Amino acid sequence: MVPELGNVALILAFGLSVILGTLPLIGAHRGNALWISLARPLTAGIFVFLSICLMILGYSFVTDDFTVSFVAQHSNTLLPLRYKITAVWGGHEGSFLFWTWMLAGWMLAVGVFSKAMPDDFVARVLGVMGLICTGYTLFMIATSNPFDRILPLAPTDGADLNSALQDFGFIIHPPALYMGYVGFSVVFAFAIAALLSGRLDAAWARWSRPWANVSWAILTLGIALGSWWAYYELGWGGWWAWDPVENPPMITWLLGTALIHSLAVTEKRGIFKSWTVLLAIMAFAASLLGTFITRSGLLTSVHAFATDPTRGVYILGFLAVIVGGSLLLFALRAPMMKSEFSFGPLSREVFLLANNIILVVASAAILLGTLYPMVYQAMSGGELISVGPPYFNLIFVPLMIILAVFLGIGAISRWKKTSSAFLLTQLLKVAVASVVLGVVLPLIITMQFSIGASITVALALWIASVMLKDLFGKVANKESAVAGLKSIPASYWGMQLGHFGFAVILTGAALTSIYSIEKSVLLQPGQSVELGDYEFRFMGTEPVRGPNYNATEASFEVFKGGAFQRELNPQKRFYVASGTPATEMAIDPGFFRDLFITLGDPRDGGAWSMTFYIKPFVRWIWLGCILMAMGGVIAVMDKRYRRFRVKQTAAQTTQAEPALQS
Amino acid sequence: MKPHRKKKLGIILFIASGLAVAIGLSLYALSNNIDLFFTPTQVMAGEVMDGQRIRIGGMVKDGSVEHDANSLAVSFITTDYSHDLTVHYDGILPDLFREGQSVVVEGALAGGVFTASRVLAKHDENYMSVEVKAAMDAAKAQRALSGEAGVGNGS
Numbered sequence: 154m155v156p157e158l159g160n161v162a163l164i165l166a167f168g169l170s171v172i173l174g175t176l177p178l179i180g181a182h183r184g185n186a187l188w189i190s191l192a193r194p195l196t197a198g199i200f201v202f203l204s205i206c207l208m209i210l211g212y213s214f215v216t217d218d219f220t221v222s223f224v225a226q227h228s229n230t231l232l233p234l235r236y237k238i239t240a241v242w243g244g245h246e247g248s249f250l251f252w253t254w255m256l257a258g259w260m261l262a263v264g265v266f267s268k269a270m271p272d273d274f275v276a277r278v279l280g281v282m283g284l285i286c287t288g289y290t291l292f293m294i295a296t297s298n299p300f301d302r303i304l305p306l307a308p309t310d311g312a313d314l315n316s317a318l319q320d321f322g323f324i325i326h327p328p329a330l331y332m333g334y335v336g337f338s339v340v341f342a343f344a345i346a347a348l349l350s351g352r353l354d355a356a357w358a359r360w361s362r363p364w365a366n367v368s369w370a371i372l373t374l375g376i377a378l379g380s381w382w383a384y385y386e387l388g389w390g391g392w393w394a395w396d397p398v399e400n401p402p403m404i405t406w407l408l409g410t411a412l413i414h415s416l417a418v419t420e421k422r423g424i425f426k427s428w429t430v431l432l433a434i435m436a437f438a439a440s441l442l443g444t445f446i447t448r449s450g451l452l453t454s455v456h457a458f459a460t461d462p463t464r465g466v467y468i469l470g471f472l473a474v475i476v477g478g479s480l481l482l483f484a485l486r487a488p489m490m491k492s493e494f495s496f497g498p499l500s501r502e503v504f505l506l507a508n509n510i511i512l513v514v515a516s517a518a519i520l521l522g523t524l525y526p527m528v529y530q531a532m533s534g535g536e537l538i539s540v541g542p543p544y545f546n547l548i549f550v551p552l553m554i555i556l557a558v559f560l561g562i563g564a565i566s567r568w569k570k571t572s573s574a575f576l577l578t579q580l581l582k583v584a585v586a587s588v589v590l591g592v593v594l595p596l597i598i599t600m601q602f603s604i605g606a607s608i609t610v611a612l613a614l615w616i617a618s619v620m621l622k623d624l625f626g627k628v629a630n631k632e633s634a635v636a637g638l639k640s641i642p643a644s645y646w647g648m649q650l651g652h653f654g655f656a657v658i659l660t661g662a663a664l665t666s667i668y669s670i671e672k673s674v675l676l677q678p679g680q681s682v683e684l685g686d687y688e689f690r691f692m693g694t695e696p697v698r699g700p701n702y703n704a705t706e707a708s709f710e711v712f713k714g715g716a717f718q719r720e721l722n723p724q725k726r727f728y729v730a731s732g733t734p735a736t737e738m739a740i741d742p743g744f745f746r747d748l749f750i751t752l753g754d755p756r757d758g759g760a761w762s763m764t765f766y767i768k769p770f771v772r773w774i775w776l777g778c779i780l781m782a783m784g785g786v787i788a789v790m791d792k793r794y795r796r797f798r799v800k801q802t803a804a805q806t807t808q809a810e811p812a813l814q815s
Numbered sequence: 816m817k818p819h820r821k822k823k824l825g826i827i828l829f830i831a832s833g834l835a836v837a838i839g840l841s842l843y844a845l846s847n848n849i850d851l852f853f854t855p856t857q858v859m860a861g862e863v864m865d866g867q868r869i870r871i872g873g874m875v876k877d878g879s880v881e882h883d884a885n886s887l888a889v890s891f892i893t894t895d896y897s898h899d900l901t902v903h904y905d906g907i908l909p910d911l912f913r914e915g916q917s918v919v920v921e922g923a924l925a926g927g928v929f930t931a932s933r934v935l936a937k938h939d940e941n942y943m944s945v946e947v948k949a950a951m952d953a954a955k956a957q958r959a960l961s962g963e964a965g966v967g968n969g970s
Binding site: 762 | 826830833834837838840841842844845847848849850851852870882884885886887905906907908909910911949
């Protein structure tokens with residue numbers, strides 16, 4: 154009975170979405186205040202009904218209601234409670250419901266935090282999001298209803314949640330990723346609303362920026378969490394694999410990064426308008442494409458859900474309608490998006506343009522590599538290929554190097570125009586110092602020359618020292634350092650922190666790729682192996698019991714220079730209900746290096762195969778992501794975004810004189 | 816031409832040429848970095864050159880996994896039920912690697928011996944990868960064509 158209520162709530166949410174996607178949009182077009190005023194209550198209604206759906210699905214999991222097909226496939230009576238609850242997003246149907254609920258959550262947030270905007274604009278934004286929500290809820294009802302039952306022959310116990318998902322990472326990675334991903338639909342809705350209403354001005358950019366930055370920051374964290382989880386769960390110490398399902402969030406993230414920079418130009422200088430709108434459309438399209446790739450089963454990947462093709466066709470159709478419609482609207486409105494090109498060849502605008510080109514080219518190259526196997530198969534008559542990490546690294550690494558070089562110059566240059574003499578005096582010494590230290594530092598520490606490490610360290614120092622130089626320059630003109638630091642706006646701090654995070658990621662990613670070492674061996678208890686500065690001694694194994702698995706736990710003693718460091722205990726688990734084995738890594742994390750042991754399989758006489766890894770600087774990747782995300786959020790905590798209670802009349806004035814905003 | 820138009824044109828040309836170069840380089844990089852996918856039947860028919868990096872998909876033949884007693888060296892047979900191919904690998908097999916289950920191996924052929932650099936088994940054991948399924952279907956279709964009696968069916 155309870156799951157049927159969920160079904161009813163889902164249908165009601167669909168109905169409200171249809172109304173939200175039509176009446177407020179028509180109302181805003183005709184100036185019908187009543188229809189405009191429907192937007193906020195309808196949004197609240199959709200959120201309430203989708204929340205009910207989610208709670209009912211959670212309730213079905215907690216009460217082990219295996220008559221619900223989705224629950225039967227993804228849970229088990231022995232599954233620990235925290236995984237029963239989070240198993241809601243452990244498969245296609247439930248995760249899509251969760252995804253749609255996230256959209257409703259963002260819609261509600263727009264409804265609440267939009268008091269400064271004119272009502273007709275809010276009605277348009279929510280209306281566009283209502284259309285998206287209509288597509289999602291219809292998709293669920295038509296092809297993937299999480300409340301479908303197996304009646305009358307329900308199984309007595311469930312098939313269990315995929316053992317690789319029974320981990321803390323699964324509790325936090327999908328929510329963060331989905332929230333960031335879905336957040337880009339808000340920015341998309343703002344762009345479409347701006348096209349519909351014809352007000353593409355600095356005010357629109359200022360309203361969009363907080364949403365864009367926050368979505369981007371959450372997406373950054375979501376991707377970082379996924380990378381961290383893959384690192385400690387999948388068992389080969391990899392933190393990024395260019396997997397076909399990892400790539401779409403990366404594409405969305407790159408386009409989103411371009412978008413937040415382009416929005417900054419649009420807000421400050423009133424230019425790049427059409428480009429910003431186009432980026433908003435592309436970022437949202439990339440997020441839909443990610444959905445399509447994950448859920449259509451067309452590409453082989455660790456993430457792919459086992460699926461049926463009708464879902465793929467539906468999502469592809471939805472993608473075509475959304476992107477086609479948006480681009481048509483974009484083309485129709487193009488004439489009104491004229492901007493003046495009033496900036497010199499060495500201005501911050503030009504460097505931000507370079508940033509955008511690099512990021513868009515990088516995302517296009519990743520998209521090409523991701524879709525190429527499908528295209529190749531279609532064109533060659535069924536021949537199968539795969540595109541591996543070498544392709545992606547070959548394209549991505551040089552682009553990021555160029556990006557890092559431009560980042561330093563762009564961050565210190567001025568709007569409109571910067572004199573080349575100024576840039577030269579500011580940057581020449583810094584550049585020389587960075588390059589010299591970049592070559593010398595890795596050489597002294599490792600006693601080996603590595604061109605990759607030198608480039609990495611030089612670039613990281615370049616970004617960091619230009620930043621410090623700019624900061625000192627800002628403070629130097631003030632009477633005291635404290636007064637100087639106080640006068641710096643939050644948006645500046647956010648920008649610098651984000652850029653510093655980028656430098657940290659760059660360093661971590663490159664150095665861990667260059668300096669990681671590993672060794673696979675077969676050891677008898679009592680034997681030991683040396684790797685780098687460390688010695689690992691295998692002390693033997695013993696059986697361990699978990700709530701829904703049996704495991705063999707091995708113990709290792711780690712020595713460095715003969716001194717005992719610590720004990721590490723990797724496990725080999727066997728999940729009872731699903732009959733699947735899983736490897737549980739043992740990791741000794743550290744700021745400068747991680748030690749990492751994974752168990753292979755047992756042999757005669759208590760011997761085991763196993764792999765040892767030493768991964769320098771790997772933590773820096775995720776640390777950098779956290780810094781970057783914080784930067785994104787701090788940047789929009791600037792005073793100018795906090796005017797929630799501006800009166801309606803003031804907003805009208807803004808509309809009349811967009812040119813004065815900056 | 817008005818000066819601001821000229822500037823606009825300059826910027827557009829700059830972007831367009833940048834994009835063209837980028838796309839050209841991407842396609843070049845792509846052509847050198849794709850791994851073609853083969854079935855054991857195709858490999859046995861001599862369609863693969865020595866040293867070419869390829870992927871092979873099939874089922875792990877029951878009872879074919881042999882571990883070396885003193886090292887990590889392992890060998891197993893992948894099959895599409897028409898032809899068998901022995902794979903040599905030096906390393907730890909993934910958790911979901913099992914006899915009678917589907918597997919994808921990445922590596923190269925040298926003197927008729929296939930050595931894998933990576934062995935991939937599916938995340939979800941009830942689900943066969945697109946590549947392996949295609950390989951099995953192709954082998955099945957060929958068997959049907961050549962009129963052989965149906966052997967075991969993998970899917």
